[in-house]
Amino acid sequence: MSTALVIVDMQEVLMPLVWRGDELAGRIASLARKARESGVPVVALQQIGPSGSMFDPESSGAQLAARLDLQPTDVVIRKTATDGFYGTNLAAMLLERDVDTVVLTGVATDYCVDATARSSLSHGLDVVLVGDGHAPAADGDPDAGLSAEQIIDRHNRILSTAVHPGGEVSVRPAAEVEAAWTTR
Structure with missing residues (x-):
């Protein structure tokens, strides 16, 4: 069995809207480079919507x-829902590559990253959530009184304790994930 890096919705329109978007993009680009060097497939999910x-x-x-800095060898999957599996070929593509663990990064923490993490479990996959590799809106959730940092911390904690018969979630910093790929 193997691992795949899954990058959720890191799109130009969202980078200025999410917490530390440029820094996050740099961290994810570094993860993607290390993944490729280690033979780990890179999958980028792209949210699409109606014209206009x-x-x-x-x-x-x-x-x-x-x-x-996506490469021609990377897989791009367009999606129309928060769940990266819904209505896409993500599950089939991962199965075809014998992937049992997804390393999950991207935006937004409290929307598409959360939904894709939970759906990964329902598809029988383990999830390594890159604890410093996802972000919510830059202003957090003002209606709930949560800062961006609090949303990230909360989701890292909640997802790491999720009980699901399909798989489990562990939270690791990007540097630890990169180091594991370097020593392969």
Whole structure:
């Protein structure tokens, strides 16, 4: 069995809206480089929506962040829902590559990253959530009184204790994930 790096919705339109978006993109780009060097497949999920919307697939903002430096060998999967598996070939693609663990990164922590982590478990996969590799909106959730940092901490804690018969979630910093790939 093997691992795949899954990058959720790191799109140009979202980078200025999420907490430390440029820094996050750099961290994820580094993870992707290390993954490729170690033979770990890189999968980038791209949220798309109707023409004229924020996620219009023809708009430059909906394109995956250039800072990620995606390569032709990387797999790009377009999605229309918060769950990266819903209505996509993600599950089949991972199964085809004999993947049993996804290393999960991207945006937004409290939307698509959360939904894709939980769905990964339902698909029988283990999840390594990169604890410093996902982000919510820059202003957090003002209605709930949570800062961006609090949302990240809360999701790292909640997801790492999720009980699901399909798989389990562990939270690791990007540096630890990279070090594990370097020693392969």
